[in-house]
Amino acid sequence: MKKLLKQTAAILMTAALSSLAMASAEKPLKVGFVYVGPVGDAGWTFGHDEGRREMLESLGEEKVETTFVESVAEGADAERVIRTLAQQGHDLIFTTSFGYMNPTLKVAKQFPNVKFQHATGYKRAKNVGTYSARFYEGRYLTGVIAGHMTKSNTIGYVGSFPIPEVVQGINAFTLGLRSVNPDAKVKVVWINSWYDPAKEREAAESLIAQGADIINQHTDSPAPVQAAQDKGVYAFGYDTDMTRFGPDAHLTGSLVDWSGYYTDTTKAVLDKNWKAGDVWGGFAAGMIEMAPYNKAIPESVVKQVEALKAELSNGELAIFQGPIKAQDGSVKVAAGTTLLNSRLTI
Structure with missing residues (x-):
């Protein structure tokens, strides 16, 4: 009887672990965006948010979940917002203004398992890539x-x-x-x-x-x-x-069309082949x-x-x-x- 109970417990534990693994595998990738202006600015931030929305539509909400924070001042406030996104479990964070460069690097050191992409900057790290357009x-x-x-x-x-x-x-x-x-x-x-x-x-x-x-x-x-x-x-x-x-x-x-870049980068993280680097596209790349x-x-x-x-x-x-x-x-x-x-x- 004891042997039967042990076998039953083992089966239940295996099933539970298997269910947890499936739930983990099905969990969407959390992607965060930090914007310097309001999404309704009709310019820079609107363009980035349009890219975010097109990326989400392309990859599907079952694979990707996005969050954005708008009108974030460059400096200490940016560092706070970037850290909060990392603490909330975002796997990939795009910081979309030049003045976010040092705050991004600082937070990235504290969250080595999170991938960061900084727009228009020139400093990189093992988990920080950069991107811009010509x-x-x-x-x-x-x-x-x-x-x-x-x-x-x-x-x-x-x-x-x-x-x-x-x-x-x-x-x-x-x-x-x-x-x-x-x-x-x-x-x-x-x-x-x-x-x-x-x-x-x-x-x-x-x-x-x-x-x-x-x-x-x-x-x-x-x-x-x-x-x-x-x-x-x-x-x-x-x-x-x-x-x-x-x-x-x-x-x-x-x-500037950011949609292709955001889609390709997010897909690279999903496929587990993301590497920190620098992207700088122009007319030839379809970015401009x-x-x-x-x-x-x-x-x-x-x-x-x-x-x-x-x-x-x-x-x-x-x-x-x-x-x-x-x-x-x-x-x-x-x-x-x-x-x-x-x-x-x-």
């Missing part, structure tokens, strides 16, 4: 369009922070501008914020008052496009298609695309831009090709030298 490719093309479309030869640029990614974009835009219009100049107003519609609009209106007849931006709201629409000048949106905010003003914009062209752009200019886009995609065109000089006249890229596959700024 924003400058789209910036260069908007510069070419601006060079053809401006009448005042003054372009206004609403900048967020003077960090490498933003400076790189302004440089690429200026090189595209001057490739077709050497007399054109770019005026920049820094607002020291990623998302502040009031400041963004104020900066755009200030630039228009200074003679800018085209406005570009590296900020997250459509306020500069709306200001351009109200003032009767042109504008380029950013991250997502902002045509609806200024149908007459919006010439086009450099779009152009918004629809305004009918005001001459057909010849659109054809030129599409031809340049093809050259960027196949590697025939190098944007940062010397000689390139800084404003003080110092040589930053020597003649015969090209900055390729580098996140260096000039």
